Structure formats: structure tokens, C-alpha cells
Amino acid sequence: MKSAPTNFIKRLKKKKEDALEYIIDAYMPLVKTIATKILHNQNRLDVEECVNDVFLTVWQNAHQFKGEPEDFKKWIGMITKYKAIDRYRQAEKRNAREHCDESLLQSSSTPGTEPSVLRREEKNELFAAISQLEELDRDIFMMKYYLDLSNMEIADVLNLSKAAVDNRLYRGKRKLASNVKLKERLV
Numbered sequence: 001m002k003s004a005p006t007n008f009i010k011r012l013k014k015k016k017e018d019a020l021e022y023i024i025d026a027y028m029p030l031v032k033t034i035a036t037k038i039l040h041n042q043n044r045l046d047v048e049e050c051v052n053d054v055f056l057t058v059w060q061n062a063h064q065f066k067g068e069p070e071d072f073k074k075w076i077g078m079i080t081k082y083k084a085i086d087r088y089r090q091a092e093k094r095n096a097r098e099h100c101d102e103s104l105l106q107s108s109s110t111p112g113t114e115p116s117v118l119r120r121e122e123k124n125e126l127f128a129a130i131s132q133l134e135e136l137d138r139d140i141f142m143m144k145y146y147l148d149l150s151n152m153e154i155a156d157v158l159n160l161s162k163a164a165v166d167n168r169l170y171r172g173k174r175k176l177a178s179n180v181k182l183k184e185r186l187v
Contacts, residue, residue, distance in 0.1 A: 005069055012062040020059055023076070030073065031055070031080045038084035042091045050087045054080045089159060093139075096157050100142040129176050137172045140165055 003011050003022035011019035028051070035050040057079055065075055130141050139158065143149045151169070155162045 009062075009065065009069060009072060012058075013065075015059075015062075020055070023058060024055055027073070027076050030077060034077060034080040035084045035087075038081065039088055039091070042088065046087050046091055050080070050084050053083045053087070057083065092157065092159075096143070097139060100139065100147060126176070129179050132179070133172055133175065137168050140168050141172055144169060 003016070003019040005026075008019045008022045008026075012023065031051050031054050032047070035047050035054070039047050039050060054076065058076060065072065067075065130138055133141065136158070140154055143154045143157065144151070149157070151165045152162050154160075155165045158165070
């Protein structure tokens with residue numbers, strides 16, 4: 001038995017592969033359009049991975065769909081929307097981290113006006129202490145003190161509130177200060 005517009009949902013819930021093939025053929029243009037619209041600034045691979053994630057999610061969660069075949073279009077559209085938004089956020093975080101890493105490499109490779117071994121060693125120690133922070137806090141510190149972004153700009157890039165960025169900076173500074181004090185006591 002082949003899947004058709006009247007029976008594809010029942011067959012999908014029974015994990016029949018022909019139902020998945022039918023859905024891919026019927027809904028690929030819709031899914032690809034939604035994903036491309038949301039991920040327009042990202043690379044083509046992000047769109048393709050998003051589309052694959054959507055159909056995998058549909059396959060794995062077919063039992064959760066309750067409704068008629070007419071409602072299926074809305075359901076797969078919503079899955080696509082949320083998968084694309086998640087992928088967009090991941091890509092933005094990845095891009096911000098890569099940009100931060102590039103800036104750090106460029107700033108460390110250019111010699112300062114007053115090259116001082118002691119000053120460089122202090123920077124390295126501070127960088128090592130920052131690297132011990134959680135990933136999100138580390139990103140915030142790099143954006144704030146190496147990229148000279150404002151707290152509002154950091155909040156926008158990381159999809160956080162300005163208050164959350166302020167709090168993480170405050171707590172991070174306290175943690176760094178206590179780590180430095182502890183290190184001084186050990187030396």
C-alpha cells in the first residue's frame with residue numbers, strides 16, 4: 001500500500017517509510033522556504049541541516065500529531081520555524097565566538113607600543129583565569145574587554161537581557177578577583 005493524501009498520517013504513525021517519502025515530496029518546498037527565510041544570512045549547510053532535522057523530528061514525533069491532513073501543514077510549518085530559529089541562534093553564537101577568536105589572534109599578534117614582558121605575562125594569566133569561566137561568561141568577557149562591545153550590544157548578540165549581561169560581568173569579576181587572591185596566597 002502506498003501513502004496518499006488521505007492515509008499518510010496513519011502510515012507515518014506506524015513508521016512506514018513510504019509515508020515519510022510522501023511527506024518529503026509533498027512538504028519539502030514549504031519546509032525549505034521557511035528554513036531559508038529564517039536562515040537567510042547563514043550558509044547553505046545550515047538550511048540543509050535544518051530541513052533534515054525537521055523531517056527527522058516529524059518521523060520521531062509522528063505519534064504526537066493529532067489532527068486532520070489539513071492540519072499537518074501547520075504542524076510541520078511550526079516545527080520548521082522553531083528548528084530554524086534554534087539553528088539561527090546556534091549559528092549566531094558560533095559566528096560571535098569565531099569573530100571573538102579572530103580578534104584575539106589579531107590583537108595578540110600585533111606588538112604593543114610599550115612591549116613589556118611583565119605586562120604580557122599578566123595578560124596571559126588573566127586570559128588563563130578567564131578561560132576557567134563558564135563558556136557564556138567567557139564569551140561575555142571577551143566581547144566586553146577584548147572587542148570593546150557595550151553591554152547592550154553583547155546582550156543583543158547572545159540573546160540575553162542587559163541585566164543578565166551586567167550580572168554575569170559582576171559575578172565573573174568577583175570570581176576572577178578571588179582566583180587571583182588565592183593564587184597570590186599560594187605563591
